Amino acid sequence: MQNTTQLFQNGTGAIVVPGLFDGTLTIKELMENGNTGIGSGDGLDGELIIIDNKPYKIDGDGIVSIVNDDFTVPFGNAHFADYEDVSVTPNLNSKDMSDVIFKHKPFENTQFSIKLHGQFSHVTVRSVYKQTKPYPNLIQTAENEHVFEGDNVTGTIIGYYNPSPFSQIAVKGFHMHFIADDLSIGGHLSKFSGFNGHFGIQLFNDFKLRLPVQNNDFLNHNFSKDDIEGSINKTER
Amino acid sequence: MQNTTQLFQNGTGAIVVPGLFDGTLTIKELMENGNTGIGSGDGLDGELIIIDNKPYKIDGDGIVSIVNDDFTVPFGNAHFADYEDVSVTPNLNSKDMSDVIFKHKPFENTQFSIKLHGQFSHVTVRSVYKQTKPYPNLIQTAENEHVFEGDNVTGTIIGYYNPSPFSQIAVKGFHMHFIADDLSIGGHLSKFSGFNGHFGIQLFNDFKLRLPVQNNDFLNHNFSKDDIEGSINKTER
Known part of the structure; x- marks a missing residue:
């Protein structure tokens, strides 16, 4: 039976900050833990969004494709969708979203997912290019990302919210990816x-985190000098 | 089949810091996730250590008992034991322990458990008294803990190590509890x-964290002013 109360994650925010971009779990394994999710590929290869069991990748040029089973991820979230519909104000903007949510639900200290599907008057998204070894760090990689703008687009946002104690494990606050129904635009949602x-x-209720304990670069990295939370806040908003 | 590569945890370090001491999971439920573990009881009722499926509590006076199935925990770790024996230097002291471990195993960035069983020339342990509502915070509770000293005692340490990104979720570094074979002394190991x-x-490989999302005190607490990492470091070493 599908466990709809568990959020699964492969890797941590801390791991990608210094450029440990090796894919450490296949998308197939990730999706054994959910039919819905977001993430990035080996080498920080684009932005992933999984909807209804279909794993889409938006690459650095904004091109959308479905990835193969053996595509690997350094960082990814997945869960089995069982969303509760909530009513929000018409013409919602992202800057008002968290206020609207927390007025309805006292979830500030919890982990939850959001899924928005409908019409957007405007979206700003971005995506990164796959890197090769020796990998740059996360901030250096983000400096070369591409930004895409979409007007009057119909599409889906999959997002996760993590409270403050998860600031080095995941992305504190909201982390959202977007894809248009017609696959014309997508990426990390700004x-x-x-x-x-x-x-x-x-x-x-439950958070299941997989660490890449077979990856030597992870085992041997000295994280003590990395500005983990600062780098995540700078790149993942 | 027992999953021996997963660490289970109920609650977080962040939750106990401001005094959210409600037991949110029964010891029976905790032990469905492991035959080995450590924790504390409802109201921060003593120090728990689970060995070979037996859950011992050491109360504020140092009295050892086995707790009932319906005993609840605000914070607890459990896993199914499958330890690999490592050889360590004779007459090992706690201050040398981490150096000895990390010389043998590159586990600084991982989560792992240790189990020591044998003769100790000296142990210093401590335990706290069960608190009643309105609960004091963790530091206030620790100010009234009792310290116990033991010479030439045979016993068991169960401990967990968490790397730095888990500093608000768990206890960064080692978190160890002790109990003597003859139950004469036990508690949080100093x-x-x-x-x-x-x-x-x-x-x-895996960390499964359960958050008490049905507990209103947890849902409604404002954690932003709590010195989470400082309080944990001060009380849990």
């Missing part, structure tokens, strides 16, 4: 405006 | 010296 459609929330 | 015996290490 902001949106004018949303009308379905807004779902799914609360988790 | 230090030991002159250990000779078996030293086991068990590495985890």
